[in-house]
Amino acid sequence: DIQMTQSPSTLSASVGDRVTITCRASQTISSWLAWYQQKPGTAPNLLMYKASSLQSGVPSRFSGSGSGTEFTLTISSLQPDDFATYYCQHYNSYPWTFGQGTKVEIK
Amino acid sequence: EVQLVESGGGLVQPGGSLRLSCAASGFTVSSNDMSWVRQAPGKGLEWVSVFDNGGNTFYADSVKGRFTISRDNSKNTLYLQMNRLRAEDTAVYYCARRVGYGYGMDVWGQGTTVTVSS
Numbered sequence: 001d002i003q004m005t006q007s008p009s010t011l012s013a014s015v016g017d018r019v020t021i022t023c024r025a026s027q028t029i030s031s032w033l034a035w036y037q038q039k040p041g042t043a044p045n046l047l048m049y050k051a052s053s054l055q056s057g058v059p060s061r062f063s064g065s066g067s068g069t070e071f072t073l074t075i076s077s078l079q080p081d082d083f084a085t086y087y088c089q090h091y092n093s094y095p096w097t098f099g100q101g102t103k104v105e106i107k
Numbered sequence: 108e109v110q111l112v113e114s115g116g117g118l119v120q121p122g123g124s125l126r127l128s129c130a131a132s133g134f135t136v137s138s139n140d141m142s143w144v145r146q147a148p149g150k151g152l153e154w155v156s157v158f159d160n161g162g163n164t165f166y167a168d169s170v171k172g173r174f175t176i177s178r179d180n181s182k183n184t185l186y187l188q189m190n191r192l193r194a195e196d197t198a199v200y201y202c203a204r205r206v207g208y209g210y211g212m213d214v215w216g217q218g219t220t221v222t223v224s225s
Contacts (some may be wrong), residue, residue: 036212055211063169095165095167095168098153106188
């Protein structure tokens with residue numbers, strides 16, 4: 001199975017900061033990677049797919065990059081609504097797997 | 108409105124069974140890849156199973172042989188039959204839609220809670 005490793009596990013940042021989260025795959029997954037945002041008590045929300053495609057309705061301050069085994073999610077200017085946990089997920093092959101999550105906290 | 112609504116969660120003893128349902132509205136389940144994803148208390152997301160639009164099913168190793176995914180096209184509903192439940196199956200179970208190969212899971216239900224305990 002392909003393992004997904006996110007870093008950092010927790011990130012403290014302020015409103016307006018540029019934030020980058022990294023996701024590494026244990027083997028190549030081409031660009032078959034999605035990013036999700038989850039707030040406590042709610043279902044995940046799709047942000048990006050195919051590594052760098054922005055899901056409809058998601059603010060343009062979110063962007064994704066990478067291919068192969070290394071990927072990043074960037075928030076260009078952190079907003080109060082962005083404090084949440086972020087997960088990467090590969091869908092290169094079954095079984096799909098998620099990263100362990102990155103919690104973005106208020107500094 | 109595109110929506111998924113899960114039901115069927117509850118408290119069950121170890122070794123017991125439960126069937127979860129996921130009713131879809133605003134789109135056709137059989138035309139999409141439909142997954143179950145779970146989240147144990149305080150933990151991350153774990154993909155469980157998928158019923159793809161070609162009629163194929165796949166499972167996580169942790170549930171293979173115990174869980175069965177199915178769908179009823181006439182009811183536009185996805186199911187997850189869970190047998191031989193263990194304490195580690197305790198989680199919120201979400202169903203989610205993927206519109207096709209290459210996309211992420213863009214529509215999620217609100218989740219249903221399964222607790223396995225004696």
